[in-house]
Amino acid sequence: MSALTPAADRFHSELTELSTLVDGDRPGWTRRALSETDIAGRHYARSLMDSAGLSTRIDGAGNVIGVLPGRLGGREIMLGSHTDTVDGGGRYDGITGVLGAIEVVRLLRENDIRLDHDLVVVVFFNEEPNDFGFFCVGSRAMTGRVDRSMLAATDIHGRTLASALPDSGIDPEAFLRARYDFSKVAAFLELHIEQGPELERMDRQIGVVETITGINHFRALFTGRQDHAGTTPMDVRADAGCAAAGTVLAVEAIAESGTNTRGTSGQIAFTPEAVNVVTARAVVEGEFRGPDGSWLQEAERRLTEAAAQQAAARGVHVEMEWTTDDAPVPLHQPITSAIAEVADDLGFSRATMFSGAGHDAGIIAAKTQVGMVFVPSHDGRSHCPEEFTELTDILPGISVLLETVLRLDSSLT
Ligand SMILES: [Zn+2]
Known part of the structure; x- marks a missing residue:
């Protein structure tokens, strides 16, 4: 293993900190999109991104976007996941990928590694289903898959999404225009917990996702x-x-x-x-x-x-x-192959797999080449308070994420 070893204590303390930003009236670790706690969670993630050396902004759809400029400029590699949870959810879904991406940025900077590509980290707004019947809301907005009819959708109390968004600091008109220019994004990678039992059952450390469920x-x-x-x-x-x-x-x-x-x-x-x-x-x-x-x-x-x-x-x-x-999404072979090679080279056991959970990566896959790295979920439990992944199981995922970024940086234009 190289000097580029993720810092376990740093990851753990940030995960613990984020776990305090939850709705105390709800079971588990609840931080639902469009709530006060979700705003607090995304602000906390942004503060970590700032201190890691990313220049951050929030786009019209509430996505937190941080950029680490590369040497050549103009071309990007993007990493991201989410910080919102389901009601009564766990501590690892989404957050693992956000904190993992931030750790990648820190390891690059601490080791004076400058990429050719700009490295962009995104904390996607509202990945889990909201009360209006939508999920992956931030990534849909970035890829232009939102429209006015979505704003008119109502929750069970008759409130429209358009009237709910401003409470999270999102202007509905800006939301409709929050498209990201993906022509400059060479690849997107998302680290995530598996949320199912397969990796643990097969005794493998890394899951290389080939298809995301419809x-x-x-x-x-x-x-x-x-x-x-x-x-x-x-x-x-x-x-x-x-x-x-x-x-x-x-x-x-x-x-x-x-x-x-x-x-x-x-x-x-x-x-x-x-x-x-x-x-x-x-x-x-x-x-x-x-x-x-x-x-x-x-x-x-x-x-x-x-x-x-x-x-x-x-x-x-x-x-x-x-x-x-959403139709099933096959992920992109050049990226999944790179992830598999990296896992082999770093000496981690791996399996290719199907994701029964939806992810922002599946939305982004319509716009650029996408790959996903899974780490095991204890007992396959997720979307529940018992959701758990050992820190020693998460760190290999971060290492694979980092090394894949380095390889794609030199192989992609
Ligand atoms: Zn998730």
Whole structure:
């Protein structure tokens, strides 16, 4: 191992510091996008980027962008991940890649290594799903995949995304214009925890991601009729809650029909919420995932049909919305090969793999060559408070990230 060894204590103390910037009213380590704690988390990351020697700015979509100028200027290698979490989430998802990228910058500077390319570090805004049905919001804005209809999307309280963004210091008009010039970006790399059990199961240190899952995200709004639970006969009810429940089971059945496919209804809300009232309104939100784009389209068609059947059988009205559909993303072979070679040369065991989790890297892949480096997740747990990766398992990931940057810097124009 060279002098370019990541500093374990530095990484650990920053991870610990970031773990204090959480919503105390929620379980786990909660720092949801569009919250006060998310702003605090991104500001903390920015302060680390500043002290590492990056010149930082926040773009129109809330992405924190830091630049370490290279010798030649004009061409860039980009690293990045996110600091927001799901409700009740863990300490490693996203943050590992952000702190890892900052550590790469520090190691370069401490060892007087000047790259040819500018090294750009991005803390993407709002990677996890928000209350408006969107995820990877910052990276979508950077790649021009946002539009006015997205701003008009509402949360369960009827609030629009346009009215929520200013609380996070984001002007909706600037948000729509926050495109990044990817013509100058030679490659993008993201370090991330695996969030699943495969690396640990195979006893491998580094995962080289070949494909990122496709995700089709839906919201079904059922409108029935509010009635007395005791006096209204079963055959005259329009129970929105039952139509929603039938749809949840349809998601499960459809997902079980494919290979490596998943389906989840993670959010459901009844109005009113009372044991003695027939539900007037129910909202189910969920998603399908899988490596095969045509299966995802078929799942979308089948669920739309199932929800309509569930509603029609009960005299309930349904509005089915597919808020995002992202096809599976194959990552770029020159970059994945470089990562695999680096892992071999540094003596780390590795495996090529499929990511069942979505990532900003999957969005950025439409604009430049992308690779992802995974490190193991203990017991495969993620999006829960128990999410854990040993520091000794994270450091090899940072070393691979750094060495891949060095190789791409000399091999790419
Ligand atoms: Zn993540």
